[in-house]
Amino acid sequence: MKVKKTLRVLRRSPYQALAATLAMSLTFFIASIFVVLIVGGQVVLNYIEQRPQVIAFFKDQTTESQINETITNVKATNLTKDVKYITKEEALAIYRERNKDEPLLLESVTADFLPSSIDVSVKRAQDINQISQMLKENQSVERVITPENLVEQLVKWTKTVRAGGILFVSTLLSISFLIIIMVVGMRIAIRRDEISIMSLVGATKWYIAKPFFLEGALYGFIGASVATFLIYVILLFYSPNIQNFLGPIQIFPISPQFFVYLWIGEVAIASAVGIAGSAIALYRYLRIK
Amino acid sequence: MIEFVQVSKKYPNGQIALDDINLKIEDGEFVFIVGHSGAGKSSLLRLITREITPSSGRILVNNEDILKMTSKKIPLLRRKIGTVFQDFKLLLNRTVFENVAVPLEVVSASEAQVTKEVAEALDKVGLGDKANSFPAQLSGGEVQRTAIARAIISKPQVLLADEPTADLDPETAHGVVKLLEKINDEDKTTVIMATHNETIVNHFKKRVVVLKKGKIERDEKEGKYEG
Numbered sequence: 001m002k003v004k005k006t007l008r009v010l011r012r013s014p015y016q017a018l019a020a021t022l023a024m025s026l027t028f029f030i031a032s033i034f035v036v037l038i039v040g041g042q043v044v045l046n047y048i049e050q051r052p053q054v055i056a057f058f059k060d061q062t063t064e065s066q067i068n069e070t071i072t073n074v075k076a077t078n079l080t081k082d083v084k085y086i087t088k089e090e091a092l093a094i095y096r097e098r099n100k101d102e103p104l105l106l107e108s109v110t111a112d113f114l115p116s117s118i119d120v121s122v123k124r125a126q127d128i129n130q131i132s133q134m135l136k137e138n139q140s141v142e143r144v145i146t147p148e149n150l151v152e153q154l155v156k157w158t159k160t161v162r163a164g165g166i167l168f169v170s171t172l173l174s175i176s177f178l179i180i181i182m183v184v185g186m187r188i189a190i191r192r193d194e195i196s197i198m199s200l201v202g203a204t205k206w207y208i209a210k211p212f213f214l215e216g217a218l219y220g221f222i223g224a225s226v227a228t229f230l231i232y233v234i235l236l237f238y239s240p241n242i243q244n245f246l247g248p249i250q251i252f253p254i255s256p257q258f259f260v261y262l263w264i265g266e267v268a269i270a271s272a273v274g275i276a277g278s279a280i281a282l283y284r285y286l287r288i289k
Numbered sequence: 290m291i292e293f294v295q296v297s298k299k300y301p302n303g304q305i306a307l308d309d310i311n312l313k314i315e316d317g318e319f320v321f322i323v324g325h326s327g328a329g330k331s332s333l334l335r336l337i338t339r340e341i342t343p344s345s346g347r348i349l350v351n352n353e354d355i356l357k358m359t360s361k362k363i364p365l366l367r368r369k370i371g372t373v374f375q376d377f378k379l380l381l382n383r384t385v386f387e388n389v390a391v392p393l394e395v396v397s398a399s400e401a402q403v404t405k406e407v408a409e410a411l412d413k414v415g416l417g418d419k420a421n422s423f424p425a426q427l428s429g430g431e432v433q434r435t436a437i438a439r440a441i442i443s444k445p446q447v448l449l450a451d452e453p454t455a456d457l458d459p460e461t462a463h464g465v466v467k468l469l470e471k472i473n474d475e476d477k478t479t480v481i482m483a484t485h486n487e488t489i490v491n492h493f494k495k496r497v498v499v500l501k502k503g504k505i506e507r508d509e510k511e512g513k514y515e516g
Contacts, residue, residue: 197378200338201439202368203395204361 006214009187017219020176020183024223024274025230027172028266032231034165035262040251041158045125047249048154054120054131055145062140067116070138074120077134079127084119091116115142125155173273180219180277181284184212188285195286209282216278220270228263290315291337291447291479296346298332298503306332307343308503314481316446319473321490322483323514324500330483333500334449337481338370339363351446368396371440371478375452377432379424385411385435386420392443410438414468430461434468441472448472450482454489462486466493490514 010017058067071083086094091114099105120135122128132146188195195208235242239252293312299305306329314320322330335341336348339355348355355366371392379388386407393403411417414434424432433453440448450469454462466482466489473480484490490497490513497512498505 193378194380197380197391198395199364200340200367200372200378201392201395202364202366202443204364207395 006211006218009191009211009215010218013187013190016183016186020179020219021222021226023176023179024219024270025226027169027176028224028227028270029230030172031165031169031266032227032262034161034169036231036235037161038158038165039258041154041161043251044246044249045154045158048125051121053122053125053128053146054135055117056120056135056138056141057115057117057143057145058140059142060115062116066140067118070135070140071118073138074118074131074134077131079122079124079131081121081123082119083121086117086119088112088114088116126152176223177273177277180216180274181281183219184216184278184281185285187215188212188281209278209286212278212282212286213275216274216276217271218274220272220274221267224266224270225263228259228266231262232259290349290351291481292347292349293333293336294347294349296336296343296348298329298336298341299344305503307336307500310346310503310505312498312505312508314479316479317473317477319470319480319493319495320482321493321495321497321512321514322481322500323485323487323490323497324506325485328500329503330485330500331451334372334451334481334483337447337449338367338372364395368392368443369446371443371445371448373433373436373440373448373450373453375455377424377436379432379435379439381424384421384423385416385427385438388424388435389438389442391439396443406442407438410442413441413472414438428461429457430464433457433461433465437465437468437472441476441478444476445478447479447481450480452483452485454484454486459488462489463492487514 056070058070067085071085074080074083088111092109092111095109095114096106120131122131128146129152132144135141135144198208235254239254243250243252291312291314293310296307296310296312297305298307310329310333312333322333324330332341336343337350337355339358342356350366350369358366380391389407389410390403393406398406407420408417411420414437416431416434416438419427419431419435424435427435437450437453440450448469453469454465457465469480469482470493472478494511496510497507497514499507499512499514
């Protein structure tokens with residue numbers, strides 16, 4: 001009954017309803033983009049973090065005990081997830097596997113040509129520098145390879161996107177909030193006579209206020225649903241291009257569960273914003289005696 | 290029973306609407322509250338529904354001090370009181386049926402109950418065939434009858450009528466008060482009607498409370514009024 005009544009009210013002044021819904025849709029569409037960027041950035045970071053992030057090649061004359069000591073020292077930092085020792089023979093096997101289609105490159109290459117090394121994976125990307133520095137200072141180590149700049153940049157980028165997203169979405173959310181206060185306020189003004197009559201014949205405040213709360217919640221629900229649907233369609237459409245760009249970092253197909261959680265989260269936040277906007281409008285404009 | 294005990298009402302602009310009023314209205318009575326414009330008639334009625342509150346004094350409805358009621362209980366008080374206004378206060382975008390149904394709508398009555406009771410109320414006021422008309426399609430008397438139907442649909446104990454005949458021609462006005470009298474007789478509803486129409490007051494020979502400058506000047510059974 002109340003929902004029917006709310007829909008009837010929305011039909012009577014569709015442009016105000018459209019303005020409020022569009023504001024909500026835009027806000028949550030932008031919010032969805034930021035969520036996808038942040039989650040995507042995290043996936044890329046996780047991928048990089050799972051790869052060996054520091055590779056240290058040992059000098060030819062390095063003994064097994066020196067290598068083991070280095071491994072022990074690296075592990076003792078407690079910053080590593082995994083430290084893998086690659087012997088000269090294993091390095092040759094890897095080399096052969098990688099170049100199996102190019103026999104010229106395999107000719108005359110023996111295990112002696114290749115250095116033994118350790119592959120280190122760190123727990124947190126920001127600890128790469130420390131591990132890398134520690135290995136560079138080790139006398140047995142010939143060379144250290146790290147993707148430190150890339151990881152640093154990614155961490156910085158993710159943090160910036162997160163901060164920027166929060167700021168931008170908060171601003172949009174405030175605008176939507178104000179639009180809802182305005183739209184619901186206008187509806188209260190339009191229905192002032194009806195509200196006054198209902199109050200005089202014994203309607204409770206809650207009875208009078210309920211359709212306005214429902215209206216605010218409905219703007220949130222529709223706005224967030226439209227936004228989630230749009231981001232789903234866009235990601236579906238552009239997934240081959242994005243995947244090409246990301247290369248080996250597997251992001252697609254995105255689990256439907258992600259979209260369900262995104263939808264539930266956004267609907268909850270948007271409805272809360274809608275209800276809060278209605279509450280302010282009711283407090284401001286509805287003076288029932 | 291409605292009782293005013295030393296009730297005064299002073300508006301923020303300094304105007305004194307009621308000044309130390311003591312008045313008791315028994316169940317089932319028909320009372321005319323008469324007086325010139327500004328005598329305090331409307332204020333007296335609005336105090337009963339707690340649309341406004343007095344500056345001092347007590348107002349008892351069924352022995353309950355309505356000024357001590359919490360805001361949650363006010364709707365319950367108003368459901369016991371039907372009100373008819375001089376300006377009708379009908380919703381122009383709703384049909385007669387929908388207007389009359391408002392008091393039932395706010396208590397979430399079932400559709401079957403609404404249909405049955407609206408039909409009964411409209412029959413009582415003689416508008417059974419106007420259910421689907423809009424207020425703009427009705428005559429002045431019919432509009433006021435619609436307002437009366439809305440006021441009585443929830444079978445109130447008290448019916449307040451604030452100048453219900455002010456904008457009506459004498460014949461229609463007479464018909465409207467006759468209808469209020471019928472409601473008073475048949476349903477034993479207490480009727481309190483504010484008016485300054487002396488022809489009506491003198492014709493119906495009911496209790497008359499005359500207000501002058503916020504004070505009760507006279508209170509007579511089968512009283513007369515000379516405006």
